[in-house]
Amino acid sequence: SSGINAEYGQYAQATLEEMARDSEINTQKVKTDATLFMQSVKEINDKLLKTIGYLGDVSTSVPHCGSVYNAEKEFQLAHEQCRLVLNRLDNLKEKSSPRTMPPDFSRDELMEK
DSSP: OHHHHHHHHHHHHHHHHHHHOSSOOOHHHHHHHHHHHHHHHHHHHHHHHHHHHHHHHHHTTOOOTTOOHHHHHHHHHHHHHHHHHHHHHHHHHHHHSOOOOOTTOOHHHHHHO
């Protein structure tokens, strides 16, 4: 948020103002403000790295928080597997159907040939 970002800037500003004074510099104040500023920079860096990682996951279709890619892919694969199974069952059904003999042939005639 902008309030937090303004706070980060204030630490840097306070450090620079203290160092720019003509009179004696309060080294403890400079150290404290500089430390707070560096901590702020680290927090910003950590947030940026987290955001970059998230965006990398989203752009490469890696499952992530809020992603439905994985569920959609699993559904597509399951649907394809069902279709393959149904096709295989249809093929087996066709092959296992009893064959009918033409009425003009008897079993004995087939054995002779």
